[in-house]
Amino acid sequence: MQYRWNWSVLITDPYLGWLVSGLKWTLMVAGAAWLLALVLGCTVGVLRTLPSAWLRAIGTAYVEIFRNVPLLVQLFLWYFILPELLPYSAGHWLKRDLPLPEYWSAVVGLGCFTAARIAEQVRAGIESIGHGQRMAAVALGLTTAQSYRYVLLPLAARHVLPPFTSEALNIVKNSSLALTIGVLELTGQSRQIEAATFQGIEALTAATLTYVCLTLVVIAVMQTIERRVAISGTMGRT
Amino acid sequence: MSHLEWSIIWRAGPFLLQGLATSFALLILAMFGGIIIGTIIAMVRLSAPRPLAWIAAGYVNGLRSVPLMMVIFWFYLLVPLFIGRSVGAFPSALIAFTMFEAAYYSEIIRAGIQGISKGQMAAALATGMSSLQAYHYVVLPQAFRRMTPVLLTQSVALFQDTSLVYVIGLHDFMTSVSVIANREARLVELYSFAAGVYFVLCFGASRAVKKINDRMAAA
Numbered sequence: 001m002q003y004r005w006n007w008s009v010l011i012t013d014p015y016l017g018w019l020v021s022g023l024k025w026t027l028m029v030a031g032a033a034w035l036l037a038l039v040l041g042c043t044v045g046v047l048r049t050l051p052s053a054w055l056r057a058i059g060t061a062y063v064e065i066f067r068n069v070p071l072l073v074q075l076f077l078w079y080f081i082l083p084e085l086l087p088y089s090a091g092h093w094l095k096r097d098l099p100l101p102e103y104w105s106a107v108v109g110l111g112c113f114t115a116a117r118i119a120e121q122v123r124a125g126i127e128s129i130g131h132g133q134r135m136a137a138v139a140l141g142l143t144t145a146q147s148y149r150y151v152l153l154p155l156a157a158r159h160v161l162p163p164f165t166s167e168a169l170n171i172v173k174n175s176s177l178a179l180t181i182g183v184l185e186l187t188g189q190s191r192q193i194e195a196a197t198f199q200g201i202e203a204l205t206a207a208t209l210t211y212v213c214l215t216l217v218v219i220a221v222m223q224t225i226e227r228r229v230a231i232s233g234t235m236g237r238t
Numbered sequence: 239m240s241h242l243e244w245s246i247i248w249r250a251g252p253f254l255l256q257g258l259a260t261s262f263a264l265l266i267l268a269m270f271g272g273i274i275i276g277t278i279i280a281m282v283r284l285s286a287p288r289p290l291a292w293i294a295a296g297y298v299n300g301l302r303s304v305p306l307m308m309v310i311f312w313f314y315l316l317v318p319l320f321i322g323r324s325v326g327a328f329p330s331a332l333i334a335f336t337m338f339e340a341a342y343y344s345e346i347i348r349a350g351i352q353g354i355s356k357g358q359m360a361a362a363l364a365t366g367m368s369s370l371q372a373y374h375y376v377v378l379p380q381a382f383r384r385m386t387p388v389l390l391t392q393s394v395a396l397f398q399d400t401s402l403v404y405v406i407g408l409h410d411f412m413t414s415v416s417v418i419a420n421r422e423a424r425l426v427e428l429y430s431f432a433a434g435v436y437f438v439l440c441f442g443a444s445r446a447v448k449k450i451n452d453r454m455a456a457a
Binding site: 003064065067068069070071072073074076077080081084085169173174175176177179180187190191194200201204207208211212215216 | 300303304305306307308311312315316319398399401402404405412416425426429430432433436437440441444
């Protein structure tokens with residue numbers, strides 16, 4: 001098949017603007033979802049290590065549910081189904097009055113999905129510290145809350161940074177699924193350009209290279225954080 | 239909230255089952271293809287001459303820095319251009335998943351091979367085996383035994399990912415659900431049903447993997 005190359009389409013108005021806007025939405029979806037995933041994921045991860053069997057069970061149920069349903073299905077549930085299941089006024093608000101419902105559905109969906117994976121990393125991080133620190137904290141007279149605040153969490157935080165890097169990369173990549181509920185992020189915009197100009201290879205190349213650059217940026221940022229917080233005398237490279 | 243009508247799922251049963259069969263076909267074929275290509279990539283990265291190993295590393299890191307969605311669109315666009323005629327969604331989705339998963343499987347397999355002690359490889363070479371024979375008869379059988387649980391866990395993730403073929407309109411389980419949901423205007427019933435089916439399958443599978451893992455750890 002004959003393919004007509006035309007790379008200049010990428011810097012032509014309005015297509016360059018579409019790409020930039022796609023990048024903006026990718027960052028806004030991934031960034032907001034990342035904040036939600038961190039807060040929720042750390043909470044659920046800590047729940048799974050607490051002495052109370054009930055709280056542990058809640059944490060486990062959360063992780064199993066959100067890990068075993070595909071992200072695409074979860075996004076559809078948040079976007080299409082949640083407003084139907086809520087009482088009439090709340091559902092109506094979600095569908096009609098909330099600005100950018102597809103954006104918020106994507107953020108909440110992606111955030112809750114990633115939180116389950118973060119929770120697993122946090123749990124593993126806390127468990128890897130070993131029982132000795134926990135018992136030492138109790139022996140010092142710290143309450144459970146204090147032992148988490150002053151002993152377990154600061155140590156665990158350093159253990160989980162490397163897996164957090166790959167979750168941060170995943171959330172950027174997974175934000176592409178937002179296009180299925182109508183958020184025109186980077187992948188969605190490159191498809192728009194393909195549909196409008198038939199220059200599919202150029203459009204997809206532009207989006208692909210942008211993702212590669214985003215990956216490199218995320219890796220660089222996370223490595224800087226790792227280096228800043230490393231405890232001297234441990235195996236972490238400083 | 240309007241009245242729920244679950245019988246629609248029963249009536250759409252055969253259509254949904256056909257979709258599920260497509261999902262499974264995609265899973266099984268991409269799993270086999272991905273593991274075979276992944277093994278080759280891992281061996282190249284560990285034992286082939288430097289330039290080849292760099293190319294293999296570039297392939298793995300490149301694919302891992304791009305969303306799967308992007309890869310699906312790429313192959314959907316490129317496969318017909320290469321072959322010269324349109325081939326339908328299934329072959330291009332299958333190639334996309336195989337190539338994409340090969341990158342992820344290869345990392346698991348590479349770690350598995352690296353976990354085998356160097357002495358095994360050296361002993362095999364000392365008995366006069368070529369390095370391919372050493373991989374085939376000595377290193378890979380041991381490595382695969384150890385990494386079976388991780389490979390299976392990755393395959394459960396692959397099964398969830400097959401739902402993404404929705405974006406190129408291939409009639410897998412997810413797309414079939416969505417077709418019925420929109421035709422009958424029964425989104426709540428069908429998408430909840432889809433979530434339930436995926437949950438039961440993936441939760442069951444990961445439980446089974448955990449059992450295999452525990453049995454191997456005990457042995």
